Amino acid sequence: MAKKVLIVGGVAGGASAAARLRRLDESIEIIMFERDGYISYANCGLPYYIGDTIQEREKLLVQTPQAMKERFRIDVRINSEVISVDTVKKCVTVQSKDRGVYEESFDNLILSPGAKALRPNIPGIDNSRIHTLRNVPDTDKIKAFVEEKNPHSAIVIGGGFVGVEMAENLKEKGIETCLVEAAPHILAPFDEDMVISAERELSQNGINLYLNDGITGFSDTDRGVKVHLKSGKVLEAELVILAMGVRSDTEFLRTSGIELGERGHIKVNERLQTNIEGIYAVGDAIEGIDFVTERKTAVALAGPANKQGRITADNIAGLQSTFDGFLGTSIIKVFDLTAARTGANERTLKAAGIEYKTVHLYPMSHASYYPGAFNISLKLLFDREGRILGAQATGYEGVDKRIDVISAVMSLKGTTEDLTKLDLSYAPPFSSAKDPVNMAGYAAENVRKGFSHMTTWDEVLEDEEDFVLLDVRNTEEYELGHMEGSINLPLNELRNRLGELNKDKRIVVYCQVGLRGYIADRILTQNGYQALNVTGGYLSAKDYLY
C-alpha cells in the first residue's frame, strides 16, 4: 500500500513540503490540513495589500486547493483543524467544518502550524477596533475596516517587523499612525546603534514613536479606542494593530507526547524529526539551533520555513537532508530605508557569553563619483580568530546585497580574511573596486592583527581615564560640529605636528566615518603613541548619541 503522509498547516512550510514530496514520489498519498479557508498565501505580502501597494487580493494566494490538487495531486482539506495527534496509533483527529470530527491515520506526519500573534491579557483588549495580523481572514477584516470606516488615525503596538510594516502601510493609506514599543528601541534583531536610522526614517515620515513604553490597558471611546501607556500617556485612535510578537501555535500537541520546548516550540533534530520517529516539524513552530551561538532559538521567518518544508519532504522520501541552524538573516523596508541583518547581534553574543569585536563602516553603495550613491552603515561582528559572528546594515541601496554576501560567507564558515578576498562584481553603478564587504573584511583584519585600535563611543563615554580626544577632520568639518572636548588636528598635518601631542596620554582619535581615524591611528601608533580610533567616527556619534 502507498505510504500516507499528513501535513498540518497549508502555507509556507506545509505547502512547500507537500509540493516537494509529490515531485519526489508520485505514489505517496498526501493530505494537507488547513484550519482556515486559504492555503499557500503570501503572509509577507499582507501588510502591503492593506497599504494598497499590492492591489489585487488574488495575488496573495500563491496556490489554491484546486490548483494544488490538479498539479500535485494533494488532497487539500481546508477549514479542517487538526485538534490532536495520537503518536501511538499514528493518527490525527480533525475538526472539519463540513465533515465534523474524524480521525485520519498516517505513516508520516509533517507539522507546520506556524505561530500566532500574541494577544496578551490586557484590560479592554477585546475590542473590535483592535486587530492582529497573521492570515488572510485577519487581513480581510483590517482591509474592510479601513475601506469602510475610513479611519483617520491608527496606533500600532509593537515595533517588530510586522508592526513597522503595518505602520508604514497605514501611513501610506493616509492614516495618521503612531507606533508604541515597550523596549527602548524597535526592531530587536538590530543593535541600538543600528536601529536609530530606522526610527528616524519612521519619524521623518510622520510616524510618532513611543519607545520604552508598555501598554496597561485599552478603553472605548465614541469614535475609537484609548491606549493607556505605562508612562501615563494616553493615545487615542480609530484603529489599533497589535503586533506584539508571536507564539508557536502548538496547543493541539500538548498531550501528544511530541516534545515541546519551554515556550511551546516543537523540538526537532537536524533532520527536522521530532522525538517521535516519522513525525517531522518545520517553520515558525519549531525550536532549532542558532548557527552562531549554538544555543536553542526559534526564528519566525519564511525563508527557513520554506526550506525546512523541502528538507522534510526529502527525508520522508528517503534522501538525507539537514537543516544546519538558524542564521536569522532578515530584512525590512522602512519607507525609503532598508535595514538588514544576519547572524548574532551584540545582545545575543553577550547573552551567550561570546567575546566579540566590532567594526562599523559607512562605505558608499556604489562608486561615489557615479550618481545616486549613498552611504551604507555596515556593522560587522567577529571574534579574535576571524570568525564572523554577525552583520547589520542600513541604507538606501545595496544593503540586501551586502548582508546576503556576508550571510553566504557565514553559512560556509568563512572568516573576515575570506571577506577581503571576495571577488565581487564591480562597475561604477553597482559597487566600488573594493566592495563594502571587502572593506569590512579589511577593517576587521586590521583590528585582529593589531594594526587598528578601535573603540566605540559607548566605551569612550564610559572611559574614566584621562585621554586626549582628537578630531582629525579638516578644520571646516570640525567647525561645522564636533564632539565636546575634542581638539582638532587635521590628518594631513598630523605627521608634522606630532610634537603638540602628549605621549603620556592615550589619544582617542575620530574622523567622519573612521577611515582617516584609522590612518591617524597608524601614524600615532608607529610614533610611539597609544591611540584608539572610534569606529564609525562622527557620523556614528551623530546617528547614535544624538
Next chain:
Amino acid sequence: MAKKVLIVGGVAGGASAAARLRRLDESIEIIMFERDGYISYANCGLPYYIGDTIQEREKLLVQTPQAMKERFRIDVRINSEVISVDTVKKCVTVQSKDRGVYEESFDNLILSPGAKALRPNIPGIDNSRIHTLRNVPDTDKIKAFVEEKNPHSAIVIGGGFVGVEMAENLKEKGIETCLVEAAPHILAPFDEDMVISAERELSQNGINLYLNDGITGFSDTDRGVKVHLKSGKVLEAELVILAMGVRSDTEFLRTSGIELGERGHIKVNERLQTNIEGIYAVGDAIEGIDFVTERKTAVALAGPANKQGRITADNIAGLQSTFDGFLGTSIIKVFDLTAARTGANERTLKAAGIEYKTVHLYPMSHASYYPGAFNISLKLLFDREGRILGAQATGYEGVDKRIDVISAVMSLKGTTEDLTKLDLSYAPPFSSAKDPVNMAGYAAENVRKGFSHMTTWDEVLEDEEDFVLLDVRNTEEYELGHMEGSINLPLNELRNRLGELNKDKRIVVYCQVGLRGYIADRILTQNGYQALNVTGGYLSAKDYLY
C-alpha cells in the same frame, strides 16, 4: 637606512599598494612613478563622464599627487615613465618630463603598469577621428571632440565592456551610434544564450549592431571616416571609438629578466612576486591562475588590481598575503539591463576540457506579488560533484546581488548543495522566500541526483533520434506561440492523459521557463517514460533561437 620601494604606475594597483604600504610602515621611502599627468583616476568612470552621467571632471580624480603626498607621504612623480628595470643593480631608469633621464634604486619594486588599448595595424587607422580610451588624456580628447565638433554619428569597434559602455554613453549624448564586433556576439565573458538580451537592449535603444564582422580598413571622407568591414559593408561616421581589447603595457620590461608570458603579461606567484626576489607585479599587466580552470589567465579588472596592490604591500611589509586566483566576476550596465557573471563560462570550460552541466532559470527578482519584480535570467554551471564552475545573469534588478552571492560561495569552494542552504534576506520588496540563488541550487542538485533530466535547445535541435516534443503549458500559452513540431498537453492534465504518449519514444518536455517541465519530467519518469526537460523553457528559446 629606510627601505626604499618604487612603484611603476599610479592608478588602481599602484596607488592602492602605495597607500596600504604607508599605513603599514611609516618608515619606508615610497616613490610612485606615473607616465601620465594623473594618478588615482577612476578609469571605470571615464565612459560615463563622456556621456555626461558624471558631470564633474574632478570627481574622476580620486587622489592627486599633492593629496597622496600630504596624507601618505608618497613621493609621486608624474610625467615620469620608467623605461627600463635593472634587476641586478636593482634600479630603474626614468624618463621624466622635467628631470630628463635618471636612475632610481630600490629595495622593492611594484609593477602596476596596466594594459593599453589595442590599436592594430589596419590601413587608415591613424586618423584623428579614431580614438581609444584608457586614461584621462584620452578622455579629454574624446570629450573635447564631442563638445566642439558636435558629431552626429559614431562607430564603436569592439563589443567588450568598454565598447558597450562607450556605445551607450555616446547614444545618451544624442549621437547616432553603431557597434561593430568581429565575433558572433558581444561581451565574450558571457555565453551566447546569455548575451542575447544585452544585444537586444542595445538594439532597442537604437544602437545598430554589426556582429560577426571584422574591420578591414578606414578611409577619410569630407566630414568623417569610413569603416570598411569584412562583409563588404561600409559604415561612415564622424567619430570612431576603437575598443578592441587591451594588451599588457610591459614593453619596458622586455630585456629586464623579469619573466613575461606569451602575451607579454608579467608572471607572478601567489604572493604576486615575479621571478625576481623583491619585485612584485599586480593588475592588468599580470598573468595569474584561473580559480576554476586552474589555467593561466589574465583579467583586466579594477577589483583584482586594487586587491592585488594591497596584497603586495602586505608582502613587502612582511605580512603573508596571497592572491588565490581569478574568478573574473564582472558586471555591466547596458541601458536599463544589468549583465553579470562569475567563474568560467561554457567556452572556457570546453577549452579546459572540464565537464559541466547547466541549469537555466528565470526566477523573479523579488516576490512576484510585490510591484516591480522582473525575471532574472540565471545560468549556473556546475560539475557532477556539485562544484560550482560559473554563473551568469541578466535582468533589471538584483542581478548583481545574485552573482555576488554565488561568487562568494565559489570563493569559499562551496557547492550547489551549499546554495540550497543559504539563508538570504527575504521580504517581498527584496527577494522570495527561496531566493533565486537557492532555486538555482535546487535545480542543480536535482540534476546531479538524477531527479531532473535537463537538456538544452542546442542539444534538442541537434538530436537525430526520434522524439516527442511536448509542450506542457496551458492551451492558451501554446496557442500564443510554441516550438515547431511540439504537441500540447497541459501539465495539470498530464497524469490523466499519460496513455496518449508513446512509451517507446523519448519525450522532450518544455514549458515557459523550465519549472513545469521539471514537474512533468518527474511525473513521466516515475511512470516509466524516458523524459528530458529543456532548461529555460520556451523563454530561453525565444531569447536565444529567435
